[in-house]
Amino acid sequence: MATGTDQVVGLGLVAVSLLIFTYYTVWVILLPFIDSEHVIHKYFLPRAYAVVIPLAAGLLLLLFVGLFITYVMLKNQKETKKAQ
Numbered sequence: 001m002a003t004g005t006d007q008v009v010g011l012g013l014v015a016v017s018l019l020i021f022t023y024y025t026v027w028v029i030l031l032p033f034i035d036s037e038h039v040i041h042k043y044f045l046p047r048a049y050a051v052v053i054p055l056a057a058g059l060l061l062l063l064f065v066g067l068f069i070t071y072v073m074l075k076n077q078k079e080t081k082k083a084q
Helices: 004-033 039-043 049-083
Strands: none
Touching: 004 049
């Protein structure tokens, strides 16, 4: 069973994820249909960033996953050599 702290952290992560999802959905799907002179456009970045930001985040995620796998494999290889 999760502790109270785990539940609060989980709820916080879900809330942040929901906020980011809502912002991105409004930015990418709804904003193109709203007049470019409308005041809501000042709260969003230019549309080019709608592709660049997720692309950069995905590349960073792949980089960190690759680094973690490399680290674990090298660590296991050193432990195997010590055991022999």
